Amino acid sequence: MLEHGGRLRAAARQYGVAQEHWLDLSTGIAPWPFTVPTIDMHAWARLPETDDGLEAAACAYYDAPQVLPVPGSQAAIQLLPRLRKVGKVGVLSPCYAEHAEAWRRGGHLVREIREAEVDYYLDGLDVLVLVNPNNPTGRLVPPERLLEWHQRLSQRGGWLVVDEAFMDPTAAFSISRYTSRPGLIVLRSFGKFFGLAGARLGFALAESKLLRLLAEQVGPWAVGGPIRAVGLACLEDRTTQAVQRARCALASERLVRLLSDAGLQPQGGCALFQWLITEHAAPLHDFLAERSILVRLFAHNSSLRFGLPAVEADWQRLEAALTAYRQTEVVS
Structure with a gap:
């Protein structure tokens, strides 16, 4: 299993502080969960059925021709490599590590490439995979460039797989409306923007034939009633969606200012997190953890990802910790 953010229990054990005393900023999940509706007991007592309106609502929300609900977009990430014969796969990196891992496990030859290298390698690839906006760098590739890559791939029966897990606050950049085109696959996460990661719900957007093949791999009743x-x-809930987009944007901008004022200018980010490279990433991570603030450490490139604080007290707590860290840096 690869390491991910959100491992709060492990941090609580490691640093000897109970979970309820932590400020968890280690994920890119919106810290304001939508209100969960009262669930009819029939939903618990019966097997789920697909005529409840979920697919239609998802098509309208994502502006997509057709969708397949899956138990978290992670499920689709792991299953897609089964739907192609073994080939050459490019993954724009650094990104969410499960993508490259899934294709490797499927027996494919995986090359992790930079955005500037795509044009060089593309004509030798069967599949190109990227996260947009990227996790953790926040890089956002324009739709017109993605569609150009897809066209080049599809001419040879190739795929472009775009993980839009963090796209909800910037929906104008989504290519979901084009997913009836063969070989264009978009994955959407439900839990991040709606703040309900525990729901384990996601959507695959693609042409009908491919979605049928993926549905066979997912199996029946994959998403509970x-x-x-x-x-x-x-x-x-369009009203709360608008509120969520606005507060994510404001919080992300505030996080940029807070980190910058502490001498930690982010190198990237999006509406749900900020990311920075620093040679002091590991000691800063530990300094914050010792004050029960958990952020995501990427040891391989000495970087940190900061999620959004939820309430004013959380902002003040983070600011105080960063101020204290900066003072120790000055002293040393």
Whole structure:
């Protein structure tokens, strides 16, 4: 299993502080969860059915021709490599590590490449995979460039797989409306923007034939009735969606200012997190953890990802910790 953010229990054990005393900024999940509706007991007592309106609501929300609900977009990430014969796969890196890992496990030859290298390698690839906006760097590739890459791949029967897990606050950059085109696959996460990661719900957007093949791999009743009800309510709640987009944008901008004022200018980010490279990433991570503030450490490139604080007290707590860290840096 690869390491991910959100491992709060492990941090609590390591640093000897109970979970309830932590400020967890280690994920890119919105810290304001949507209100979960009252779930009818029939949803718990019966097998889920697909005529409850969830797919239609998802198509409307994502502006997509067709969708397949999956138990978290992670499920689709792991299953997609099974739908192609073994080939050459490029993964724009650094990114969410599960993508490259899934294709390697599927027996494919994986090359991790930079954005500037795509044009050089693309004509020798069967599949190109990227996260947009990227996790953790926040890099955002424009739709027109993605569609150009897809066109080059599709001419040879190739795929472009775009993980849009963090796209909700910047939906104008999504290519979901084009997913009826063969070989264009978009993955959307429900839990991050709606603040309900525990729901384990995601959506695959692609042409109908590919979605049928993926559905066979996912199997029947993959998303439970109660989760379908939650997803439907949230996808139709346009008022709270607008509020969520606005507060994510404001919080992300505030986080940039706070980190910059502490001498930690982010090198990237999006509306749900900020990311910075620093040679002091590991000691800063430990300094914050010793004050029960958990951020995501990427040891391989000495970088940190900061999620959004939820309330004013959390902002003040983070600011105080960063001020204290900067003072220790000055002294040393």
